[in-house]
Amino acid sequence: MNSPRNERSEPATGIEPSRELAERQQEQARMERFACALDLSDDAVFLIDRASMTYLEVNQGACALLGVTREALMKRRPNETSPSLGDLDDLGKVYDEVIAQAPVTQTAELQVRQADGRICICEVRRKAIQQAGQWVIVATLRDITDRKKATARMLEAEEEIRSRLAELTRSNQELEQLAYITSHDLSEPLRTVASYTQLLERRYAHQLDKDARDFMAYIVGGAERMKAMMDDLLVYSRTVRREFAKQPVPLDRALDDALVNLALAIRSANATVEREPLPTILGDATGMTQVFQNLIGNALRFRTEDVVPHVRVRAREEGEEWIVELQDNGIGIEPQYFQRIFMIFQKLHPRDRFEGTGMGLAICKKVVERHGGRISVVSELGRGATFVVHLPKVPSPGP
CATH class of the missing domain: 3.30.565.10 (Histidine kinase-like ATPase, C-terminal domain)
Structure with missing residues (x-):
């Protein structure tokens, strides 16, 4: 007796390849959309396969940052981007740390060598994702060279301002101290000059002519005005020095x-x-x-x-x-x-x-x-x- 015909087995051989093909086409379309989205980004984006330590995809921002074509960049290894990344084993350890902390994004600074030999400073953000059972590292680089230079100039300017402010503060303190000493310590000699001049006038007025008495009046008047100025300067210096x-x-x-x-x-x-x-x-x-x-x-x-x-x-x-x-x-x-x-x-x-x-x-x-x-x-x-x-x-x- 002949075995019954398996009616489902024959069509199955035609369905499975079609399904696999459709899935591949969907995956390819998805990757193409993903690549288009990456190219819209101003940042440099790299997709790295952790197992093979090769690039799966790079965007136009990555090519522009490094100054190379996509074809040339895809042939490179990820550690060739920066002299500070070391060899592949060293970079692999970095990627393993990123994988261990997934889905947390790690942020660091990286010196990147461009095609013309110049070194730029980039902010690198790394995140690990799984794709088809494999770990993929998504690395996003942003050139912050100008920002770092601007920050450095700002810090230098702030340091200079602090230095000048400290110098000005010291100078003001010295001037305040000088004003206090001048107003306080010179008041007593002025009082002495005025007092003894008045004493001379009282004791010897009968022996002095009008010019001499006028001269003494000028001395006393000048000393009194100077004493008033010193008193006001003392008030001013106390106003400046007084903590409240x-x-x-x-x-x-x-x-x-x-x-x-x-x-x-x-x-x-x-x-x-x-x-x-x-x-x-x-x-x-x-x-x-x-x-x-x-x-x-x-x-x-x-x-x-x-x-x-x-x-x-x-x-x-x-x-x-x-x-x-x-x-x-x-x-x-x-x-x-x-x-x-x-x-x-x-x-x-x-x-x-x-x-x-x-x-x-x-x-x-x-x-x-x-x-x-x-x-x-x-x-x-x-x-x-x-x-x-x-x-x-x-x-x-x-x-």
């Missing part, structure tokens, strides 16, 4: 203290001080009292003849700052002197008209700057002046 912990400072209270200190001068000038509510800042109460006292004191000193001094103090918000304005109706300031008046010992008027050493506004400027702010003036000659003080607001508490 920033505390909440109600500016209304600082203004109150300044007005108490100026009470006699305000009454003598029959002056009025108009004020609006002021904010609280973070800073030094003593320093801000100095600012108000010096600015209002200047308004009283540099007043227009036959005009009752009037000072208006107010504040407004502007972004992250408080703007405090002190407006007076005094003699005013010409625009060319707006910067000069904030320098130490700068007086715009002769001593016989207005007293002072020219240090008050310099002290104001230093105090305001130490609070992270700035001070300026708006004025016209004969129409008063408005001093504008910018101070940072108290930071809002975090969430």
Whole structure:
């Protein structure tokens, strides 16, 4: 009896090759799409077969980075890309570490030799994937040579800035120390000169003619002016040197203290001080009292003849700052002197008209700057002046 015919066996011999062919075609199409996608990348991409240590695929970015054609690159081994990769065994150990950490991506820096012999610095990212049961290393390289150079230049510039800042800090400290020593140690000899000159005048005035008495008066006057300048320089140096912990400072209270200190001068000038509510800042109460006292004191000193001094103090918000304005109706300031008046010992008027050493506004400027702010003036000659003080607001508490 003949065996029954296997009806399914004959068609099967035709189906299996067709299925394998279709799968190969699908895989080939997938790889072609993958290759097209790789070529769209600006980075250099290499697919390396770990078992054979050969390239499976490279993109146009890889060819452009190394300066070779795809055909030439596919004939190379992966360790030929960089002199720092060693031989194939050394590179294989690197790939094994990547495989052991899959699917984590490893990142490192790599020196890459280009076709013209130049070495560029690349950021390399390696990741291991499995394909058809085999481990494939996907290596992506990005040229960061320009970025490294820019970073190096930035670090050099930062180092130079730090060095110059340290040098400037040392210089400022030396100048502050010199100012302190000068103002403190020279005050006593000046007092001695003035005291003994006055003593000579009292004891021997009957023996001296008018010229001699005038000469002595000049000596005493000069010594007293120098003593006043030294005292103000001492205040300035202490303002610069004094460390202060920033505390909440109600500016209304600082203004109150300044007005108490100026009470006699305000009454003598029959002056009025108009004020609006002021904010609280973070800073030094003593320093801000100095600012108000010096600015209002200047308004009283540099007043227009036959005009009752009037000072208006107010504040407004502007972004992250408080703007405090002190407006007076005094003699005013010409625009060319707006910067000069904030320098130490700068007086715009002769001593016989207005007293002072020219240090008050310099002290104001230093105090305001130490609070992270700035001070300026708006004025016209004969129409008063408005001093504008910018101070940072108290930071809002975090969430």
